[in-house]
Amino acid sequence: GAGVSQTPSNKVTEKGKYVELRCDPISGHTALYWYRQSLGQGPEFLIYFQGTGAADDSGLPNDRFFAVRPEGSVSTLKIQRTERGDSAVYLCASSLTGTVNYGYTFGSGTRLTVV
Amino acid sequence: AQRVTQPEKLLSVFKGAPVELKCNYSYSGSPELFWYVQYSRQRLQLLLRHISRESIKGFTADLNKGETSFHLKKPFAQEEDSAMYYCALVRNQGGKLIFGQGTELSVKP
Numbered sequence: 302g303a304g305v306s307q308t309p310s311n312k313v314t315e316k317g318k319y320v321e322l323r324c325d326p327i328s329g330h331t332a333l334y335w336y337r338q339s340l341g342q343g344p345e346f347l348i349y350f351q352g353t354g355a356a357d358d359s360g361l362p363n364d365r366f367f368a369v370r371p372e373g374s375v376s377t378l379k380i381q382r383t384e385r386g387d388s389a390v391y392l393c394a395s396s397l398t399g400t401v402n403y404g405y406t407f408g409s410g411t412r413l414t415v416v
Numbered sequence: 417a418q419r420v421t422q423p424e425k426l427l428s429v430f431k432g433a434p435v436e437l438k439c440n441y442s443y444s445g446s447p448e449l450f451w452y453v454q455y456s457r458q459r460l461q462l463l464l465r466h467i468s469r470e471s472i473k474g475f476t477a478d479l480n481k482g483e484t485s486f487h488l489k490k491p492f493a494q495e496e497d498s499a500m501y502y503c504a505l506v507r508n509q510g511g512k513l514i515f516g517q518g519t520e521l522s523v524k525p
Contacts, residue, residue: 304459334512343420343502343515344460357512392460404450404462405513 303327305408307393313414314383322378322411326395333376334405335368336392344392350376383415418443420503422516429493430524437488437519439477439503447505449486450513451477454500463488463501473497493523 306325314320326333332351336344346360350370358368365383370376380387390412394405419442429435441447451463464472466479466486477488486503503516 336513341425341517343422343504343517344513346512346514349512360512404465407460409459 305393305395305406307391307408307411309411310409311412311414313416316383316385316415318383320380320383320413322380322391322413324376324378324393324395324408326374326376326393327406328374330395330397330406331373332396332398333370334394334396335376335378336394338390338392338410340389347378347391380413383413385415388413388415418447418505418507418514420505420514420516422501422503422519424519425517426520426522428522428524431495432492435488435490435493435497435521435523437501437503437521439486439488439516441484441486441503441505443484443505443507445507447507449477449479450504450506451475451486451488452502452504452515454502456499460502493521495523495525497521498523 308323334349335347337347338344348355348368349357353370353373365381367379390410392410393408396405421440423438449466452460453463454460464470475488475490477486479486500518500520502518504513506513
């Protein structure tokens with residue numbers, strides 16, 4: 302695609318429910334990143350994929366968070382037993398080779414609200 | 417630990433005035449630093465990176481290792497510069513970006 306696509310753009314869920322957030326990177330980009338941005342804060346790193354494998358998942362806050370990228374393209378961020386503190390904008394980005402010097406291309410984000 | 421600090425949450429200037437958005441970092445090695453910008457209702461996008469020593473939309477940023485700073489400057493602000501600006505660093509080329517909290521720049525007519 303022309304850009305990084307994230308769906309849904311907005312998601313409201315009840316506390317305790319399970320949610321999936323999808324990211325469709327730019328075609329051919331091997332590196333994919335997930336970030337979380339809480340209100341008034343900068344983006345906070347969650348996980349980085351190079352191809353199908355997670356190269357760095359040090360930012361995942363706890364075991365309720367999990368992400369996959371089974372075919373090296375689309376990625377899904379999965380959150381179990383959601384809590385109100387999970388409310389944030391979840392950003393996805395991709396880059397051609399994982400060389401961040403050329404900058405990422407970010408998606409528009411998914412705004413998650415846990416009520 | 418690596419950290420990026422942007423001390424100003426909001427910076428308000430008049431059109432034509434000089435602008436300096438401050439960014440300080442803590443990192444023990446040689447960092448690679450970036451400025452990202454987010455205009456209203458748009459995606460976060462790369463503005464400039466220190467390794468290329470470029471000027472984008474009239475903005476420049478110089479890495480000062482002695483002061484561990486990477487301030488963003490523009491001599492004459494324009495109304496269309498109003499946006500959120502984020503300073504970020506990366507530890508290695510393939511790794512994560514560490515962002516500051518952001519500074520909202522408001523340029524008044």
